[in-house]
Amino acid sequence: MTIEKGKPWGIEVARPSDLQSADSDQVVGRLLTADVGARVAPTGGDLHRTIGARPLDDRPSLLEFSIDLLRVRLNDEREATAVAHVTVQLPRWSGGWWRGPVLMVMNAQFLGDWHVVSRGHPNDGRAESVEWGSEFGLRQRWEARRRLPTGGHVPHPSIETRSFRERSWTFDRALEICVDGRPSGRARSLQVVVEPDAAVVYG
Template sequence: MTVERGVSWGRPEPLPPHGVVVHSDAEARAVVEAHRRRDEPVPPLGLLGGDLCRTLGGSGDAARLRSSEAMSFPVDLGAALVDGRLHWFVAHLLARRSWWHGRIVAAMNAEWLGDWDLGPRAHPNDGLLDISDADLSLGDRLKARRRVHTGAHLPHPGIRTQRAPAWSDELSPPLDVWLDGQKVGRASRVAVRVEPDALTVVV
């Protein structure tokens, strides 16, 4: 059940014996993809790094994951059709050719992209993705880059934003698509949707 405003979220619970420890969003995505493609349940993931881990306040302490201090959270999973091929992501999808020119699309399940607070309203268990879609002038890109570390780049009249369970669009010209920091190819169409409560993660 997705989180509601004012309702506590997560519970004290260590990573179970069959859980898998991952050090990055890319490692988490690899575990998800491997199990989904075999049509198997995804095991709980112990997060030691990555943007989803940071969003959840993870410490990167491996010993904590198996201790009484560990916190377990249900989180949403992003599903992405990239030119018709299905992928999954735990933290974010990014479509771009360059940071400095052309269109940039971000679909955020986590709040962070590295040191950038790219999805300041994103929550990994609200059943929504935070979508930003922009093609800014160089001057506006420089201004946004200075502010994105704190999430102050939003709102911006040149950045279209929405919070939605699904989104799709044509990418013309085609853009490189990155899932959890890994490039999966260049695409002319992308569709994303949320799978609520699809994962259990521990920090």
């Protein structure tokens, strides 16, 4: 069951004997994709930070967190799974984050040094999308990037935020897609479906 508003997240359990550590979101996703029942403890990455960034020491008990997963489909053919986020932008040589549309689909709250969403939760059955339109200017992008580490945001009509369970996008040109920070090629269409309570992690 996804988390209820005002309820604590995570239950204390005995440390699993077959616990696997994962030092990045990519490794968490790979382990859970190979075996959804795998017992995985994030030790780095944006999901790790979202669940509290506790060090994985020799504690006899850990917190067990139910999490949602993001099922990602590119160009109606390629599929991937994200535990933390999916990002979309122009290729770097065409301007990257500084020009054109930017899309951040978040399951975690963080994207590197950026605190992208504050209301989203990895176990609320929804994802949060933040979109910058092509008309979002260079000066506004600089200000937005400056504020993102603290969770501050620039109000602007070219920024759209939305909470969703399933959503699709079609782009005017092929854009670069990253799943949990891993380059996943270019695509002109993207579909993201939230799968609630799809896995558990420990921390």
